[in-house]
Structure formats: structure tokens, C-alpha cells
Amino acid sequence: KQEVTQIPAALSVPEGENLVLNCSFTDSAIYNLQWFRQDPGKGLTSLLLIQSSQREQTSGRLNASLDKSSGRSTLYIAASQPGDSATYLCAVLNAGGTSYGKLTFGQGTILTVHP
């Protein structure tokens, strides 16, 4: 059974700092990995999707990497801003086993960027 772990559970940083969020998964049989952002009480916003054959994706100040063989992904946020404060969720789309075709989510990292 796929398990996704995100570290740290919470992170508080001053504005302007560069930061890294970590995601690990136990089963490397995945189609892709998505990073989402969720504001309190709101839906999920897709930030980046990395296909299993890719190593990284970039969008603006965000960069996500994927090492499928070691079961790890990182989300790098450059020059953080208070508006980046949210919960960040990592999810893998499973390509095998009983979770085939399903997204498995991590527990999320709660990010607070203070002015």
C-alpha cells in the first residue's frame, strides 16, 4: 500500500527566505506526482505536476523535483512571501497495486510566512 509522508508538518519562516518542502513515497510505481496548495476552508490548487519520466518542473518561484527511484520529491519556494502561507499537499498517482489510478496524499505541510 502506497504511503506518502511530508516533512516538516509545519514551517514558519520570515518573508524573503528560500525554503524546501519534502515529500517521500514508499512505492515507486507512480504515473506522476502533484503538488497542491490549499488555503483554509478552500479547495486544492494544483501548483506543479511532474510525470514519472521527468526530473523537475518549474513555475515562477516554484521548482519541484522528483527522484522516483528513491521515492522522493521536493518543492522549492524562492523568495517566500506572506501570500505563500497555506497548506502544501503532495500527492502521487499510483500505477500499480490496489491503489491503481488513485491519488495518495501526504498529510501536508502548513507554511506560515511572516512579514
Place this chain on the structure above:
Amino acid sequence: DTEVTQTPKHLVMGMTNKKSLKCEQHMGHRAMYWYKQKAKKPPELMFVYSYEKLSINESVPSRFSPECPNSSLLNLHLHALQPEDSALYLCASSQVSQSSYEQYFGPGTRLTVT
């Protein structure tokens, strides 16, 4: 247009009521999903529709009844719910393709069962 819409935004219902949640997308996606999210937890998959047919039911109680009347619409019919069913209900959609599967989520319906 990469938008998934959900109505209503908020719903309060008693345990004897019958209500429905609605989800709509116009991205041409042929897979649609219902998720349930409790506070401070990640979303949990409930149902998956592929080409308007139910393909996955994650052992959800029968008081939740999904319906996909066409490729753009997804409903969730609610009946005789329990207070522990109070949660944020999220709808998502995606293409049905091994090369993509990127899921787009709606804003959710906040359900309170009294």
C-alpha cells in the same frame, strides 16, 4: 478554462434530510471524482467516474449516492447522514490518459450535519 465549479458552497442539513451536491466542469474531462476532507486531514477518495460510469467506490456508506448524468456533471445525493459526515466535500476532474491524469479540484462544499 480550467475551472471546476461546485454548488452549494455551504450546506447545513438535519439527519433526516435529503440534499444533493453538484459539480460541473467544461474542460472535456471524462473522469470525475468525489473526495471527503476532514479538518487538518488530506482529502480521502470516495468515488471515481470514468466515461460516466462508476469505476471506483471506496466502500462508501450507501447514505452517499453518486450520479453522473453526463460528461460535465457529477452529483452526490445525501440521505440520512450522521454528524460525523460533516466535512468539506471536494469534486475533481481529469483526462483519462496515462500520460496526464492531472486532477483539477473545485472549491468544495462545506457540509454540516446537525
